[in-house]
Amino acid sequence: RVIKNVVKFGLVASVGYGAYTMYDQRHPPQEQGEIDPSKKTIVVLGSGWGSTSFLKAIDTEQYNVIVVSPRNYFLFTPLLPSCTVGTIDVRSLVEPIRFITRHKSRQVKVVEAECTDVDPERKVITITDNSDVKGQSSTSELAYDYLVVGVGAMNQTFGIKGVEQYGCFLKEVWDAQKIRTKLMDCIETAAFPGQSPEEIDRLLHMVVVGGGPTGIEYAAELHDFLVDDLTSWYPELAGKIKITLVEALPNVLPAFSKQLIDYTESTFKEQNISIHTKTMVKEVCEKEIVVQRPDGTSDKIPYGLLVWATGNTTRPLVRNLMARFPETQTIRRGLAVDDWLCMEGAKDIFALGDASATKYAPTAQVAAQQGKYLARIFGQLASQETLEAEVAAASTEEEKNKKFRKLQKAKDIKPFHYSHQGSLCYIGSDKAIADLPFGPGNLASGGVATYAFWRSAYISNLFSTRNRTLVITDWLKKTILGRDISRE
Ligand code: FAD
Ligand code: NAI
Known part of the structure; x- marks a missing residue:
């Protein structure tokens, strides 16, 4: 019996240790999260359906990723009406955004703040800490190479008094x-x-x-x-x-x-x-x-x-951003985007979910599919850059042609298709x-x-x-x- 118990204990301990090691490995060490100057930086605005789905799918080996949202969690909106009468507790429907980011292969920076302005010329955003507790610093700027706008929408009142x-x-x-x-x-x-x-x-x-x-x-x-x-x-x-x-x-x-x-x-x-x-x-x-x-x-x-x-x-941030592109941003419902979710008039700003104006209804389903799609596009963009460098560096004609064919394939980016x-x-x-x-x-x-x-x-x-x-x-x-x- 003693031997049996020792074997049992050994088995439980090794399974436990294995699980702990796997869990531990899912937390990238802090130093891996440093901004890598050789990689482009994507700033993601929001932690709702669109942005969260994007974060889950983006390859952080290819980009530095920073999330900015005044809410440090994701909210599962479809069951929110149940919380108004206590059928479900609100805590059951939220998940910290850091829960996703800590599972990425390279650390993603999370900033709990509201983006108050986007300057597309300088490629920087202004962020403000609008929470109750503020430190000495509560306004700052962040630079981006690509900006993903997933700030959702706000409640419509039609300006009705009261x-x-x-x-x-x-x-x-x-x-x-x-x-x-x-x-x-x-x-x-x-x-x-x-x-x-x-x-x-x-x-x-x-x-x-x-x-x-x-x-x-x-x-x-x-x-x-x-x-x-x-x-x-x-x-x-x-x-x-x-x-x-x-x-x-x-x-x-x-x-x-x-x-x-x-x-x-x-x-x-x-x-x-x-x-x-x-x-x-x-x-x-x-x-x-x-x-x-x-x-x-x-x-x-x-x-x-x-x-x-x-x-x-639309949110004020979206309206202000649209005002910077008066010729192309003419739809009042939100940011006009092309079939690849790139904002009309700005080649490095992308929009998804309720913040964008597309032919689809403003639903979680649409936002989630757009987030996943956009992460795939960024994967293809990163491959394109690598292949372009490889084509330029190819030593033989045969190698150059091979890489070029691959590059053409990477450039063939399919437009977004919604599956209802x-x-x-x-x-x-x-x-x-x-x-x-x-x-x-x-x-x-x-x-x-x-x-x-x-x-x-x-x-x-x-x-x-x-x-x-x-x-x-x-x-x-x-x-x-x-x-x-x-x-x-
Ligand atoms: P959101 O999920 O609204 O996320 C926006 C994010 O941006 C939030 O994290 C917010 O804090 C952040 N943000 C806001 N301003 C800023 C800023 N200035 N800077 C940075 N971040 C900012 N859809 C369905 O398909 N099925 C359903 O059953 C369903 N049920 C719903 C029930 C309710 C009660 C509601 C309200 C909506 C429901 N929807 C449903 C619609 C769905 O929730 C939305 O379409 C979806 O949330 C849109 O996703 P999004 O990512 O665009 O925006
Ligand atoms: P909605 O836009 O779908 O409906 C708003 C309704 O308010 C409209 O029918 C409109 O005619 C009415 N209305 C507007 N002004 C009014 C006024 N002054 N007086 C009286 N009525 C007025 O808005 P909702 O329900 O908030 O949904 C927003 C989005 O979220 C939609 O795309 C919806 O599909 C999605 N959603 C989906 C859910 C689901 O699939 N179960 C649940 C909740 C939201």
């Missing part, structure tokens, strides 16, 4: 936290002694503006929270909580097929979520919104919580809808089985094993213990 001041957006971690806190505040305030019936109705009226996927998924999550948890915690108030979705167009989810739009609208009806289509919000006041009805008349809708989800607009994997949307009561490409057409499905598919698709797309484990645990916790109603 939106910024009174509405809650749903784009970032802090937005989801703010919505959760404000929702519970509305409910607790409605429970305050002496509140008039009209004030209770107002406080318990949750209004969502925008019937795109963000608005729909938020309304769906809120409905589930109401039915699964709030009803038992606040029996005297639950029946008074109302959810209303306001959409300017004749129907919600314009990007989905007609059959799925009808299915969503009928599911929302069953769930008592009112949809006001052809209704445009004109102004947001502290306690009510002013809307224009389909017949052109104006109406006021009192609210307690207002979630604003009317799509994207389908669209998914959660609509509440354990139901989801899916529009999937199928042969020459589309396969549209909706219901509980689609929800199972929705869950498995997102679990497999999550960033890391850590994220997957946390999300599955959150789902289990919610099923067994319910959601937490504490106002944080």
Whole structure:
């Protein structure tokens, strides 16, 4: 038995040591991360879907890579609506950007800062530390050979008065936290002694503006929270909580097929979520919104919580960059790029994801595929430079021709091609809808089985094993213990 135990211990120890060595080797020593002057430097702006996918795929043996983002993490946005009611914890959806960079063969420099200006002539960017804690130095410049702009977009308000001041957006971690806190505040305030019936109705009226996927998924999550948890915690108030979705167009989810739009609208009806289509919000006041009805008349809708989800607009950085190229940058939606994602008018600036204006929808799928593609392009560019030097240095005609043929091949860079994997949307009561490409057409499905598919698709797309484990645990916790109603 002693020998057996010694052998067992030896085996466990050697497996453990092997795993530790492999883990240790994944951390490149600090000195390898020094900027190598013989290599070109790529500065990547942002740590979202596009930039992260680029970082994962770029070969750091060929380039010095620097990431600049005010967020030192990647956020898995498709499950963010679940964080607004506590189905999933926000920490389960984020992964530090250093988690990716430490797995690269050469160290990537990560700078937590916002890029505030790009000077394409000097090829430098200005960066500013906009976080709460600032040191002696909080503004600096970084030089680049190539710039990859993946700064995403910001919330569209169409300049409507009061939106910024009174509405809650749903784009970032802090937005989801703010919505959760404000929702519970509305409910607790409605429970305050002496509140008039009209004030209770107002406080318990949750209004969502925008019937795109963000608005729909938020309304769906809120409905589930109401039915699964709030009803038992606040029996005297639950029946008074109302959810209303306001959409300017004749129907919600314009990007989905007609059959799925009808299915969503009928599911929302069953769930008592009112949809006001052809209704445009004109102004947001502290306690009510002013809307224009389909017949052109104006109406006021009192609210307690207002979630604003009317799509994207360009960030100031992108607008300023576009202004430097007035002749070529004429699309207001974002940076105009060619088929190789190179910014029109600037040969060493590339743009991807929501910051760019392409024929594709601003989605995570598009941004992720563009990031991967761009990393491949940079690989080809590096090979071209090596081969050009080899052609010039070739000693014989035969060798020169051989290298030249290789160079021609490296120069043949295919344009970006997007492969659509389908669209998914959660609509509440354990139901989801899916529009999937199928042969020459589309396969549209909706219901509980689609929800199972929705869950498995997102679990497999999550960033890391850590994220997957946390999300599955959150789902289990919610099923067994319910959601937490504490106002944080
Ligand atoms: P982002 O992911 O927004 O990343 C932008 C990055 O740039 C961030 O790290 C930001 O901090 C950084 N940044 C901002 N300003 C600066 C600056 N000045 N300097 C440097 N860095 C800067 N799409 C889907 O395909 N499927 C879905 O299910 C889905 N669900 C969604 C759910 C929600 C709630 C939301 C809001 C969006 C969803 N989307 C979905 C859309 C998807 O999230 C976006 O299309 C995607 O995030 C775009 O990726 P991006 O890299 O362009 O930008
Ligand atoms: P969106 O642009 O898809 O929808 C915004 C909606 O708001 C539009 O239908 C518009 O008509 C409406 N609207 C605009 N102004 C209005 C007003 N004043 N009053 C009333 N309604 C008004 O925006 P969303 O949902 O934020 O999505 C942004 C991008 O992210 C899209 O490309 C979307 O596909 C993607 N996304 C995808 C998800 C998914 O696949 N499940 C989830 C969330 C976002």
